[in-house]
Amino acid sequence: MSEVDSKFVGIQISPISFVDEGVEGVLDTLQDRAGINVLMIGTISWLGLKVGRRISWEIEGFPDHGVQAPMALKGGSYLHHRPEYYQNTFIRDTRAHDPEFGDEDILEMVIPEARKRGMRVMPEMMEPLFKYSGHGSAGEVAVPGMVQCMEVDHTGRVGGEPCLYNPDYRKWWHSIMEDHARNYEIDGIMWCNERKSPLDKMISGEAPACFCDHCTRLAARKGLDVETIRRAFDDAHAYFQAARADEEFVDGAFIEFLRLLMANPEILLYERFWLEGNQALDKELYGIVKWCNPDLEFGLNIWNRNHFNPIRKAQWPWHPQTEYADWVKPITYAHQSGQIYHKEMTDFHRSIFRDVSASELTPIMYRFLNLDEAPWDELIQTGMDPDTYTFGQCRDTVKAVKGRVPVYMGIGVDAPRVQADQAACTPDHVYRSVKATYRAGGRGVIFSPNYAGMNLTSLDGAGKALAELGLK
Numbered sequence: 001m002s003e004v005d006s007k008f009v010g011i012q013i014s015p016i017s018f019v020d021e022g023v024e025g026v027l028d029t030l031q032d033r034a035g036i037n038v039l040m041i042g043t044i045s046w047l048g049l050k051v052g053r054r055i056s057w058e059i060e061g062f063p064d065h066g067v068q069a070p071m072a073l074k075g076g077s078y079l080h081h082r083p084e085y086y087q088n089t090f091i092r093d094t095r096a097h098d099p100e101f102g103d104e105d106i107l108e109m110v111i112p113e114a115r116k117r118g119m120r121v122m123p124e125m126m127e128p129l130f131k132y133s134g135h136g137s138a139g140e141v142a143v144p145g146m147v148q149c150m151e152v153d154h155t156g157r158v159g160g161e162p163c164l165y166n167p168d169y170r171k172w173w174h175s176i177m178e179d180h181a182r183n184y185e186i187d188g189i190m191w192c193n194e195r196k197s198p199l200d201k202m203i204s205g206e207a208p209a210c211f212c213d214h215c216t217r218l219a220a221r222k223g224l225d226v227e228t229i230r231r232a233f234d235d236a237h238a239y240f241q242a243a244r245a246d247e248e249f250v251d252g253a254f255i256e257f258l259r260l261l262m263a264n265p266e267i268l269l270y271e272r273f274w275l276e277g278n279q280a281l282d283k284e285l286y287g288i289v290k291w292c293n294p295d296l297e298f299g300l301n302i303w304n305r306n307h308f309n310p311i312r313k314a315q316w317p318w319h320p321q322t323e324y325a326d327w328v329k330p331i332t333y334a335h336q337s338g339q340i341y342h343k344e345m346t347d348f349h350r351s352i353f354r355d356v357s358a359s360e361l362t363p364i365m366y367r368f369l370n371l372d373e374a375p376w377d378e379l380i381q382t383g384m385d386p387d388t389y390t391f392g393q394c395r396d397t398v399k400a401v402k403g404r405v406p407v408y409m410g411i412g413v414d415a416p417r418v419q420a421d422q423a424a425c426t427p428d429h430v431y432r433s434v435k436a437t438y439r440a441g442g443r444g445v446i447f448s449p450n451y452a453g454m455n456l457t458s459l460d461g462a463g464k465a466l467a468e469l470g471l472k
Helices: 015-021 023-034 106-116 167-183 198-203 213-221 226-244 253-263 266-292 310-315 318-324 334-349 358-369 376-382 389-401 427-439 456-468
Strands: 008-013 038-041 124-127 150-152 158-162 188-193 297-302 327-332 408-412 444-448
Touching (some): 008 023, 015 106, 038 106, 167 188, 198 226, 198 266, 198 310, 213 226, 253 266, 266 297, 310 358, 318 389, 334 358, 334 427, 408 427, 427 444
Parallel strands (some): 008 444, 124 188, 188 297, 297 327, 327 408, 408 444
Antiparallel strands (some): 150 158
16 A cells, blocks of 8 residues: 555644535645545534634634634534433533534535545543643533532542543443444544553642542442541642642651552542543443444544653553554644643642752653653754654654554644743644655654644745655
8 A cells, every 4th residue: 555545644733614615615725735534523512622713812812713702712613413322421412502503413514525625533532521621611511410420539529520420421422422423434543641640649739539439439439448548638739738738747748648548549549440440431431432333443642741751651661552543643743842741740849849940850850751851941942853754753662562453643733822921832843744754654744733723834844845755
C-alpha cells in the first residue's frame, strides 16, 4: 500500500462548524486546504472545546472563518435519541438543546457528504464531559439524576465529577458506544480518558476520591481495608494542604512525602485500585465497539499530562494500551505546551518539590521526562519546539509501541491560550510539527483540539507540509 493510500490526516471538529459554515463548505475547505481525509467529530459533550466555537476568543479574538460570536453552549448529545440503547441506566435522554441545531443529527448531516469526498468519519469522545476547567464548560448540566453518580471524597463530601465505578454512569458510556457503533456508517471511534487519580488530585490541591458506596464495596471485595485507607488519605490530604500552605517540615517536603507513603502504603494500594478501574473502562469500551462491529477502529487520544507528569508517566506505559487500541494519538500542542507543563510542575513545586526552585529542577525533570525545551522562566512565552518536543514524543511513542499500532500525532493548531503573553500558534508551528511527526516515524496526524478554534492561515502550515510529503 502506498503512503498516500494509507494516509491518515485527521481533524477534530465540533458540530457547530457544520451549522455555521455548511457541511459542503467545511468539507471542501478541509480537503482542499489541509488535505484532511478523516473527520473526528465531537458528538457528545458539555465542553465548548469539543462541541462549540472558539473558547479563548476573549484573549485571541475569533478565527478567520465561521460565526464571529461566542456560543451559549448547552451541550449534550448531537445525535437522535434512541431510548432502546439506554434501558440499563437511569441516564437516558441527553439530547442537546442548543438552538443552533434544532433536531439535526450531526452524523446524519455529515456522513453522506464525507463519503462523496472519500473522507472517513470517526466520532471523538472524551471523559470527563462536564465542568472541566479550561475547556469551555457549559454553565449548567441539565441531566436529571446525574448528581447521584458523583464521586465522594475521603471526608464524605460529594465531588464535582461522576464516579467511574458508578454502574449507571459506566453503563451509560457502554450505551453511548453501542449506539454509535450500530447506527452509523462510521469508520471508528476516538476515545480520550483524562481523569485524575486520587494522588493526582491531592498534588493539584483537590481532595482525593472516590469513596462512594460502589467504590468502597468493590475495594473491600478485592481485600482492601477501606477504613484504614480512608485514614491514610486523611493524612495524605493534610500533608498536601500543609505543603501548599508553606507550613514547615523539619526535613523538607520531599522527605516528608516519602515518610507519608512509608507510613501509609494504603495510599498506593488505593491508587492502583483506582487506576485498574480507570483502565478497565477503556478496555470495556474497546470491546463493545469491536463486538458491535469488528471493522471499526478504536483509537486512544492520550492526555499530554501523561508525558509531563512523572507519576502519570509511570502509571500509563504504552505497551498495555496497545492491547486495547488500533492506534494511539499522543497530544502534543507545541505552542500551548509550555504553559501546560508550567502549570503541571507548579503543583509539584507547591508541594512535593517545594524546597527546590523550579529553575533548578527543570533541567533535571527534563532528563527524567526526556524533554529538551526552553528554561522555566521562558517556557510559557516560548512554548515548546516542534523539532524537539513533537519529534521527541513521536519518536519515543513509536519506540514504545514496538510496531503494534500506528502512532498518529495530535498536532496543536491554535489550541486555546489562557494568558495574553503565552506563545501563540503560527503556520510554522504547524508545518514543523507535521514534518517532525513523519521524520520520527509517525504514520499520521490529527489536527486538534477543534477546527472551530483554528485559523485557516494556521492550517495552511499543515497543507504546505503535507504537500511536500506527497500526502496532499
